[in-house]
Amino acid sequence: MPVNKEILDEIALSQAEYDMIVDRLDREPNPVELGMFGALWSEHCGYKHSRPLLGLLPSRSDRTLSQAGAENAGAIDIGNGLAVVFKVESHNHPSAVEPLQGAATGVGGIVRDILAMGARPIALLNSLRFGPPDTAANRRLLKGVVDGIGWYGNCIGVPDVAGEIYFDHCYSQNPLVNAMCVGIARIEDLASAAADRTGDVLLLAGAGTGRDGIHGASGLASRTFEEEQELRPTVQVGNPFLEKSLIEACLEALATGRVRALQDLGAAGLTSAAVESAARGGRGIALDISQVHRRESGMTGYEVMLSESQERMLLAAAPEHVPAIREVFDKWDIPCHPVGAVTDEPYALVTDGAEPIASAPVSHLTDAPRYRLNGQPSAESVERQRLRLRDVPLPADAGAVLLQLMAAPNIASRQGVYRQYDHQVQTNTVVAPGAGDAAVLRIKGTGQAIAVAIDGNGRQCFLDPYRGAQMVVAEVTRNLSCVGAEPLALTDCLNFGNPERPEIYHQLEQSIRGMARACRALGVPVVSGNASLYNESQGTAIYPTPIVGGLGLLEDARRHCGSGFPEEGLTVVLLGASQLTARASDLAGSEYLNTMHGMVRGRPRIDLALERRVQSFCRSLISDGLARSAHDCSDGGLAVALAECCILGDGRIGGAGSVGFVASDEMSRNIPARWDAALFGEAASRIVISVDAADVHRIIAAAETAGVPATISGRTVGNSLRIDGLIDLPVEELAGAWYGGLNNALQ
Numbered sequence: 220m221p222v223n224k225e226i227l228d229e230i231a232l233s234q235a236e237y238d239m240i241v242d243r244l245d246r247e248p249n250p251v252e253l254g255m256f257g258a259l260w261s262e263h264c265g266y267k268h269s270r271p272l273l274g275l276l277p278s279r280s281d282r283t284l285s286q287a288g289a290e291n292a293g294a295i296d297i298g299n300g301l302a303v304v305f306k307v308e309s310h311n312h313p314s315a316v317e318p319l320q321g322a323a324t325g326v327g328g329i330v331r332d333i334l335a336m337g338a339r340p341i342a343l344l345n346s347l348r349f350g351p352p353d354t355a356a357n358r359r360l361l362k363g364v365v366d367g368i369g370w371y372g373n374c375i376g377v378p379d380v381a382g383e384i385y386f387d388h389c390y391s392q393n394p395l396v397n398a399m400c401v402g403i404a405r406i407e408d409l410a411s412a413a414a415d416r417t418g419d420v421l422l423l424a425g426a427g428t429g430r431d432g433i434h435g436a437s438g439l440a441s442r443t444f445e446e447e448q449e450l451r452p453t454v455q456v457g458n459p460f461l462e463k464s465l466i467e468a469c470l471e472a473l474a475t476g477r478v479r480a481l482q483d484l485g486a487a488g489l490t491s492a493a494v495e496s497a498a499r500g501g502r503g504i505a506l507d508i509s510q511v512h513r514r515e516s517g518m519t520g521y522e523v524m525l526s527e528s529q530e531r532m533l534l535a536a537a538p539e540h541v542p543a544i545r546e547v548f549d550k551w552d553i554p555c556h557p558v559g560a561v562t563d564e565p566y567a568l569v570t571d572g573a574e575p576i577a578s579a580p581v582s583h584l585t586d587a588p589r590y591r592l593n594g595q596p597s598a599e600s601v602e603r604q605r606l607r608l609r610d611v612p613l614p615a616d617a618g619a620v621l622l623q624l625m626a627a628p629n630i631a632s633r634q635g636v637y638r639q640y641d642h643q644v645q646t647n648t649v650v651a652p653g654a655g656d657a658a659v660l661r662i663k664g665t666g667q668a669i670a671v672a673i674d675g676n677g678r679q680c681f682l683d684p685y686r687g688a689q690m691v692v693a694e695v696t697r698n699l700s701c702v703g704a705e706p707l708a709l710t711d712c713l714n715f716g717n718p719e720r721p722e723i724y725h726q727l728e729q730s731i732r733g734m735a736r737a738c739r740a741l742g743v744p745v746v747s748g749n750a751s752l753y754n755e756s757q758g759t760a761i762y763p764t765p766i767v768g769g770l771g772l773l774e775d776a777r778r779h780c781g782s783g784f785p786e787e788g789l790t791v792v793l794l795g796a797s798q799l800t801a802r803a804s805d806l807a808g809s810e811y812l813n814t815m816h817g818m819v820r821g822r823p824r825i826d827l828a829l830e831r832r833v834q835s836f837c838r839s840l841i842s843d844g845l846a847r848s849a850h851d852c853s854d855g856g857l858a859v860a861l862a863e864c865c866i867l868g869d870g871r872i873g874g875a876g877s878v879g880f881v882a883s884d885e886m887s888r889n890i891p892a893r894w895d896a897a898l899f900g901e902a903a904s905r906i907v908i909s910v911d912a913a914d915v916h917r918i919i920a921a922a923e924t925a926g927v928p929a930t931i932s933g934r935t936v937g938n939s940l941r942i943d944g945l946i947d948l949p950v951e952e953l954a955g956a957w958y959g960g961l962n963n964a965l966q
Contacts, residue, residue, distance in 0.1 A: 327375075680763040787878055
């Protein structure tokens with residue numbers, strides 16, 4: 220008998236999709252089969268609306284070792300026989316319901332994705348979005364998420380080295396919690412999730428299976444919430460101490476050479492892990508769930524197959540190697556039990572002892588329907604792009620504006636947050652959070668280092684998803700370049716509203732197209748990622764928020780830069796602009812426009828060819844030892860960038876040291892009448908560097924040869940930031956606003 224709408228809504232399937240399942244099976248599915256289809260055809264697992272668009276993104280380079288989507292994460296060859304593995308993924312909806320556990324298990328899940336590639340996790344990053352911190356509800360979410368990230372990451376001994384936090388009204392009921400993990404492995408030791416050997420035994424290792432997380436993929440991550448519901452049972456519960464042991468046990472088991480496939484149990488639990496491993500290997504599976512170790516009694520077959528209990532991994536191994544593998548897990552006190560086998564016939568057969576409970580072709584389960592819709596921008600989106608400078612009141616005091624921006628929650632220092640994370644465990648961190656535009660991690664045993672960063676800008680994508688997404692890609696690669704690293708590859712997390720709405724699908728499609736163009740222009744592939752759709756409630760969607768994580772390489776770990784001016788007596792040069800401009804596009808989506816005037820308007824612009832030249836030139840200055848510091852102009856524009864360089868002066872964090880700045884006469888003379896757009900506009904492709912005075916003229920000449928506009932902005936001197944006629948503020952006062960801004964907002 221056909222199921223009713225209530226059941227289909229619970230597993231986020233439409234009636235048409237149910238009819239498709241019946242047509243493929245040539246019969247009605249039983250409840251367990253329907254649950255498996257619902258999970259694997261969910262937006263979270265099946266990428267129904269995003270997969271047809273993701274093929275637009277470039278995914279290969281001469282350094283890529285895995286095809287995007289073919290494995291759990293992307294792998295990049297960094298030389299010396301080593302691979303860096305990395306990926307970003309969302310845990311938005313669980314964090315909205317139960318912020319501490321939602322964020323914690325988001326960290327645990329992304330760590331296991333890296334582990335499933337055979338890599339040791341060496342770094343965590345996160346990108347967070349919340350509603351304004353002036354409400355108790357948003358403060359509770361922020362505290363819970365930060366506590367969860369710190370608790371889990373600190374307990375498993377993986378440093379949290381970089382991240383970002385932004386606030387806006389559109390995220391009030393839909394916070395974004397995107398977690399990124401980076402791992403390292405020898406290329407020959409990379410593992411695969413493909414179970415491709417008939418007769419191999421499937422071993423389930425890790426935590427006991429419970430009822431937590433059921434319908435996490437379909438119920439939480441694949442639909443919107445229009446009414447308050449009791450959703451806590453769908454949120455997973457984490458155990459970081461068990462995960463730490465699981466990491467070591469899996470790596471030791473892999474080192475024996477006897478593990479043929481490894482897959483984590485994340486969204487959709489055992490269903491996804493087993494079926495997708497079989498699909499990747501072109502095989503089938505036979506599972507006996509009576510062998511699944513559990514932490515709750517009386518669980519049904521449906522609950523066992525759909526549970527998203529954390530800290531679990533699925534391994535495939537030849538029968539003769541099972542005792543040795545189990546011995547490794549016994550050593551680490553990790554339960555590890557045979558639960559099935561790889562079969563030649565491409566079917567997923569599930570039994571509970573002798574009782575059959577599910578049977579379906581693997582291809583039917585994994586081949587979710589794909590929807591290619593016609594997106595349309597809304598009339599409001601066209602109107603939002605109209606911005607004239609004369610419609611923006613010019614404030615009376617540039618110094619007062621700078622102080623207010625330095626204290627704004629979206630610009631103020633995040634020191635109070637990242638101090639809760641251990642960023643020095645494993646002793647690889649060279650450039651720590653807050654000290655540079657990206658984190659830098661040494662690769663032990665080599666002279667190399669990698670740089671990692673994560674960025675997004677929902678406001679600019681809201682105004683123009685195509686150009687805004689280009690600017691996000693440019694921002695993350697620019698941050699890598701500012702520490703001296705050559706960008707190698709990206710990972711992305713696409714956070715959007717309900718794609719079934721034409722305006723949201725338009726945002727999704729145009730953002731992906733914009734990212735694709737920027738990736739090709741800047742020479743970086745997207746090697747892994749995640750799509751998180753349906754981030755809306757009561758018909759209100761979040762801003763289109765593509766988050767991009769970046770990986771860069773420094774061949775010489777000693778040749779890196781921080782953001783702060785290291786000493787007095789240096790010349791400050793602005794790369795990417797020969798003079799300050801005052802265009803309406805510079806203010807588009809800017810923090811200045813939002814904070815000072817309550818406006819989100821305009822249309823951003825970027826020249827990708829210029830962006831590539833600026834980044835390349837900056838990297839060459841750092842590798843040649845000519846740039847003493849480098850910091851990109853982004854949120855808050857040039858004035859905020861200069862203030863941050865001063866505050867972080869002499870390389871210290873926390874206000875212990877500072878170096879002043881005085882603008883050159885030429886810069887002060889040539890600031891346009893609309894100084895707000897010139898100083899606080901967020902025009903792209905600009906980097907503030909400091910150099911020795913003796914080198915400045917040949918650097919300017921080299922910039923001209925490289926096709927990079929450059930201008931001498933001033934020099935480092937004293938203990939104030941001075942731009943004649945506009946700003947004269949003690950660095951100490953700027954530092955007080957910057958370091959205290961977020962904490963004051965949270966009070």
